[in-house]
Amino acid sequence: MSERARLTADDVLSRPETFPNEQAESKLSRLVGLDDHIKALERDLRLIFDPAIAQDWSVQQYGEIITAVELLDEAVPLIVFEGDVGTGKTALAETIGQRIASDGGYGVHMVKMSTRVRGTGYVGEMGTLLAKSFEHVGALYKKKGEPVLFVIDEADSVLTSRASEQHHHEDKSGVNTILQHLDELKTSGSQVAVLAITNRVGVLDPAVLRRATAVFEFRRPNRDQRRALLNGLFGSALSDADMRLLVDESERESNGEMSLSYSDLTLRFAVPAVRRAVWLDERLDAEALAATLRELVPSRAISNT
Ligand SMILES: Nc1ncnc2c1ncn2[C@@H]1O[C@H](COP(=O)(O)OP(=O)(O)OP(=O)(O)O)[C@@H](O)[C@H]1O
Numbered sequence: 001m002s003e004r005a006r007l008t009a010d011d012v013l014s015r016p017e018t019f020p021n022e023q024a025e026s027k028l029s030r031l032v033g034l035d036d037h038i039k040a041l042e043r044d045l046r047l048i049f050d051p052a053i054a055q056d057w058s059v060q061q062y063g064e065i066i067t068a069v070e071l072l073d074e075a076v077p078l079i080v081f082e083g084d085v086g087t088g089k090t091a092l093a094e095t096i097g098q099r100i101a102s103d104g105g106y107g108v109h110m111v112k113m114s115t116r117v118r119g120t121g122y123v124g125e126m127g128t129l130l131a132k133s134f135e136h137v138g139a140l141y142k143k144k145g146e147p148v149l150f151v152i153d154e155a156d157s158v159l160t161s162r163a164s165e166q167h168h169h170e171d172k173s174g175v176n177t178i179l180q181h182l183d184e185l186k187t188s189g190s191q192v193a194v195l196a197i198t199n200r201v202g203v204l205d206p207a208v209l210r211r212a213t214a215v216f217e218f219r220r221p222n223r224d225q226r227r228a229l230l231n232g233l234f235g236s237a238l239s240d241a242d243m244r245l246l247v248d249e250s251e252r253e254s255n256g257e258m259s260l261s262y263s264d265l266t267l268r269f270a271v272p273a274v275r276r277a278v279w280l281d282e283r284l285d286a287e288a289l290a291a292t293l294r295e296l297v298p299s300r301a302i303s304n305t
């Protein structure tokens, strides 16, 4: 018998975060270029969590519940976020609950599943952990009586196509387990929605993708979005001319290079720059910032397949 410890749902799920909360509000407000996603996501999640909204609309407009509205009940509450690295997929999934909670006027809970769900190598372990995780999330909903967002980040590591050559038997059973639990969610009457996140949407199992009623694509920022991001970070510390300089230096496409991602600008540029200034106990220097930005190499995109 191996020494490896068997994992439980507690080992692979984060502690639930409850919205509304102030930290989430400020994190959400710092996100740039995602307003359309936020609006559409709020609509979809609120309609998933509260089917009466669609029914009331139908009765008001047509005097009855039309068939197309009944169809909403048959949809699996699965939404996919896909796109390039460092573009806000995880950040938005972790904070959208705030918008739903504050606009909906009810509490929302968010639980994240970690890639530890792949397990430690026991046969059938991933399937068991996935099943336990879904049960745990269902129990959380029952306990709280309020909507739960179940975030499966790096979903490509558990939901890879069963047809894929590198696919192990283990992974296949994982995908099957998830499909079964996703299908159960639509009939269980529970207010649970699943957000699956990936930067390799091409490898997701087609049966998983087919169930998603919304797929949101995330991209690197364009010039206006870079300006908005940099302004948000440094606008109160630098002059307008200095800000223009920074935005110019953040330009990459013109010389055929890939553009900088949001996280290149926050985590790889702004964070080190602020640390340096704090440590020297000096104000931020626009010239030095511009020089650093000029040297910043965009993070590589991950192959989609
Ligand atoms: N749209 C955005 N607006 C402002 N900051 C952003 C945005 N997107 C990403 N960031 C910054 O980049 C950091 C990393 O973003 P995040 O973890 O959401 O990326 P991701 O899309 O999940 O990337 P990966 O595919 O590598 O997991 C965030 O903590 C934030 O600082």
Ligand SMILES: [Mg+2]
Pocket (backbone or CB within 6 Å): 089, 090, 091, 153, 197
């Ligand atoms: Mg991420």
